[in-house]
Amino acid sequence: MSATTAPAWTKPQQQANWLVRLFDWKPFLAFACLLPAAGLLLVFLTYPLGLGIWLAFTDTTIGRSGYWVGIENFQYLLEDPLWWNAVFYSVFYTGIATIGKFALGLWLALLLNNHLPFKSLLRAIILLPWIVPTVLSAIAFWWIYDPQFSIISFLLVDKLGILDNYIDFLGSAWPARFSLIAANIWRGIPFVAISLLAGLQTISPSLYEAALLDGSTGWQRFRYITFPMLMPILAIVMTFSIIFTFTDFQLVYAITRGGPVNSTHLLATLAFQRGIPGGQLGEGAAIAVSMIPFLVFATLFSYFGLARRKWQQGEGND
Secondary structure, three states: OOOOOOOOOOOOOOOOOHHHHHHHOHHHHHHHHHHHHHHHHHHHHHHHHHHHHHHHOEOOEOOEOOOEOOOHHHHHHHOOHHHHHHHHHHHHHHHHHHHHHHHHHHHHHHHHOOOOOOHHHHHHHHOHHHHOOHHHHHHHHHHHOOOOOOHHHHHHHHHOOOOOOOOOOOOOHHHHHHHHHHHHHHHHHHHHHHHHHHHHOOOOHHHHHHHHHOOOOHHHHHHHHHHHHHHHHHHHHHHHHHHHHHOOOHHHHHHOOOOOOOOOOOHHHHHHHHHOOOOOHHHHHHHHHOOHHHHHHHHHHHHHHHHHHHHHOOOOOO
């Protein structure tokens, strides 16, 4: 008599519903994850940018909807000496401040890359100018540059006796311009120094050891090892520094408000003055839009820096 075995009973597998299958589909999952970020960018970046560009081609004023006027606002700007003065000072301000920040920032980065006592504390102290809110920094510099209560004038006149009269830092055009540049350099050095320090720490010490065995000098090691290896991060940091400096508003507006006699206006402060206090929203938007070509140039600078990085890694410059 042979025994027969009953077939094993298995629970029928339930088919996943449409919602589960939808979230298992990778394109939809990626779209769902990116949708909140895309929505925030659309609301807080794309819409204001598009509205500003639209206003630049209209004659809109505060309290009145404007009409399309084409490039009339830009034609007016080309004939406006105040706009040309703002373009000149924006480029001058950005160029001198960027050179100063990178010269001092690179020096600080090289110094902090060495073995120093209390190195972590020094790095934290150097970050203070970057951490302090811009308006507070501007108020501090406004006091430093005050014609009657300046600490610099007090030291040079009352304590050291080097000068006979107090310095009027903000009373005339060029002293005010250089005073703002000095304030911007002071505030921007920490960002450059810490960023370049991070880049320096990625360079292999074996490269310097090999160069020392070949009898290289300190300048040769900097020129042929440090600077080429630092170029990619240098290009990116410089790009951000140029953008932050060129679009600076708080520091300039809090210290001089574009004075004296509109000599320290940047394009950002001039756009605000024309658009909000002046009420000419279309003209102010046109001034803001005129900043875009300069910012595109800064972005291209970063692209070429990244292309150099690809070349160092043996990749193509596509």
